[in-house]
Amino acid sequence: MVTAFLAMALFAPPAWEIGPFTRPPEFNPLIGPSDAVFPCPILGKPVEWERLHTFNPAAAVLDGKVYVLYRAE
Secondary structure, rough: OOHHHHHHHHHHOOOOOOOOOOOOOOOOOOOOOOOOOOOOOOEEEEEEEOOOOOEEEEEEEOOOOEEEEEEEE
């Protein structure tokens, strides 16, 4: 444990790295399961694509807006 702490202290993050980030507690979790329905044109029925789980894998900033890409099941 001490070795891991010393290694983290000795190695500074790269100059291009942004952060560290902290999530405000009032936004926890940021994305969660919902009742969203997608009308599937192939199956011809509604699909509840966010019903069970959501995962927050990536975010990007483009033209001053934050876009979040995530997977749901």
